[in-house]
Amino acid sequence: MTASNPPRKNDPEQSQSPSKKTSRRTFLTTTAVASAAVTLGGTALAAEDSSETESSPSVTFESQTTDGTTVTVKSATLPEHGFIVIHDERLYDDKPVESIIGVTDHLFEGTHENVEVQLFDYISGREFDKSELKEDQTLVAMLHRDRDDNSVFDYAESNGIEDPPVTKDGEAVSDDAEVEVGDDC
Numbered sequence: 636m637t638a639s640n641p642p643r644k645n646d647p648e649q650s651q652s653p654s655k656k657t658s659r660r661t662f663l664t665t666t667a668v669a670s671a672a673v674t675l676g677g678t679a680l681a682a683e684d685s686s687e688t689e690s691s692p693s694v695t696f697e698s699q700t701t702d703g704t705t706v707t708v709k710s711a712t713l714p715e716h717g718f719i720v721i722h723d724e725r726l727y728d729d730k731p732v733e734s735i736i737g738v739t740d741h742l743f744e745g746t747h748e749n750v751e752v753q754l755f756d757y758i759s760g761r762e763f764d765k766s767e768l769k770e771d772q773t774l775v776a777m778l779h780r781d782r783d784d785n786s787v788f789d790y791a792e793s794n795g796i797e798d799p800p801v802t803k804d805g806e807a808v809s810d811d812a813e814v815e816v817g818d819d820c
Contacts, residue, residue, distance in 0.1 A: 692801045696776035696810040700817040703767035708750045708776045722775040741786040760792030777809035
């Protein structure tokens with residue numbers, strides 16, 4: 636039999652109920668996250684991680700042939716309302732706003748299948764010098780949250796501040812696909 640130490644009268648850890656300990660732990664965790672956000676500025680705010688939500692975010696974007704005006708995202712699961720955004724290869728050149736060539740209408744939380752995305756259509760904050768894809772290329776489908784809850788995609792217009800990408804394990808939730816422009820589509 637092992638001896639245990641009796642509780643000390645003035646020990647705050649011993650005198651708190653389990654719910655207060657949890658509450659204190661939650662407060663400290665929240666404070667640490669808030670401090671990191673203040674320290675890192677907008678970067679931390681844009682990287683709100685969705686890894687602890689009930690519906691895990693995901694997107695499946697498969698290789699396809701298109702007429703150059705639309706692409707289809709096979710499936711997307713959004714942990715909260717938001718958008719599916721299509722980026723061209725400029726995303727790989729660290730041009731996240733300039734690479735946007737398509738955005739869905741506002742989507743509600745949940746899983747969406749076979750979502751058609753219009754390319755080179757009006758996007759607030761973007762101007763296009765073409766109306767369709769002209770050549771085969773790799774495109775990226777990325778999930779974005781509607782952080783300001785206005786049902787409008789504001790990422791481009793705000794230069795990447797509003798409606799940031801959904802992240803999971805610190806990475807943007809995205810998938811790339813080889814998109815071929817075909818004459819018969």
